[in-house]
Amino acid sequence: MDRIKILDCVLDGLMNRYKQRVPDVEGILSAMRNEQIIKDDDAIENDHIAFRTIGVPHLGIQSFEKIFTHYGYEKRDYYHFPSKKLDAYWYAPPTDKHPRVFISELRVNELSHTAQTIIRSYTAEVKSDPVDKLDLNDVQVVDQFLHSPLWRVPTLEDYNNLANESEYASWVIYNRYYLNHFTISIHNLPKGYNDIASFNRFLERHGFKLNTSGGKIKTSPDGGLLQSATVAEMIEATFADGQQQKISGSYVEFAERRVLPEYADLPADQLKRHHRRDGFEANNADKIFESTYRSQTKS
Template sequence: MTLDQFFDNLWNDYTAMTPQAQRIHDAFVDAGENIINDHVAFRTFDRGPITLADLEPHLLALGYTRYEPYDFAAKKLRAYGYLPPSPDQPRVFLSELKCDELSASAQRIIDGLVGQIDAERVQAPEVLWAGRLWAPPSFEDYQALMEESEYAAWLAIIGLRANHFTISVNHFHSYDSVEKVLDKIESLGLGINASGGRIKGSPDVLLEQGSTLADRAEFSFAGGQIEEIPTCYYEFAKRYRDVDGKLYQGFVAASADKIFESTNVRGERHAG
């Protein structure tokens, strides 16, 4: 599988789950901008056959290299950033939930999900847009996970797929700042993740980021209960050059911590 094929498949799955993404993409193309993908991000559990270590080989086989580790103590996550084989290709951010830090009851729910995974399906790169590899949880289990980790609850029902793509603001001409991009997004009637501020980061940390609030869709939980929940979102990033004149390639943990909240159920209630 080529890198272009990999990202085409990811994009098709992502836009099916995130209608706002195609709308945003098209709006900037219509405005004369060139859309370059800065990075995509994935979420997983550190249990069963889908740990970060299990999924990473698919990225390495595509020519990616591990760059920097990140730790999100409050959200109970660990992550790595990955650099592409060519500078004009998207970076990747892969995170996993530290399940041992959840309650015994939450761990039992997660173990029940990952215990259903056919390990053979994890051997192919298609697993990264396979969605849920287990039967849907009950809404009660989803809510129980939500009390401890929005990330865990999201992953339990959404499954493995890119939770966001990211437009590189560096490649824009008219919309050459994250603020201008966010203003354009709001003009389309879409919400912005305001957790930690509309813009996360600054030129001082060499990266500015902003994001939409996730789209929402109806999902069937165990027993046929249907509920509308957050799905995926679109991010916008502007990178700055360091003292050596090199464009910053990593991620800023404090900003990423707030970007994660683009999919929060509770976060949407106070983010406007």
């Protein structure tokens, strides 16, 4: 099996579990089918998928990115989020049919001593880079890795202590490498639904709650990238001590990439991915991170 076919299978595994875990995905797709925006789910273009990691030895971006670069992804722009103490990169896919990948990482060394101690009490269980041990050409091995814990289940006390300082940290310490979100490309949808403002109205009409941090529509300074997102669904989490609490799971994002000025005269049926605004925007992403934050979920 060649690397592209392996990648297809890995992505299928990620999406299948993500759909099971995030009911909003099927809810949105069902509403789109019912309004005949799409005929079937294959008509959706996945703009990008995103993962959260922790910046400690053997883990973080330097480890996780190896999975995707193995399948032909190319590392692109760096982003820094000072207030959230995060770094990130995005990765360009090997073909236009594959989603971009966005990987972020918590700058653990910038947290309080207490938070660092909690995090390292879990991540210290990882003694070497786990990706180095994987046969990345074995679909089942990679799929299992992406859906398996790397450290023990946290206690509720540790989770809440982390959440009070970094909700990103608490999300990762419980959810590990679960897919954080996938993104529907809005610009490829039929007229009346192919801009973020219209699609947001469609979502709210069907009862989906949108992230309001920085406004429902997050827009890049050049006006070329517009994004919105649902608020993360709450999941019943069981902690190490047997206690349960509802916490943020994953969510769905939406992206409108406008045509670059130099291609403005191209007929719509000739537009390809490279004719549109590429990459990401730090300020947009900064607000979308908050889809899992209590300020949005009101938990």
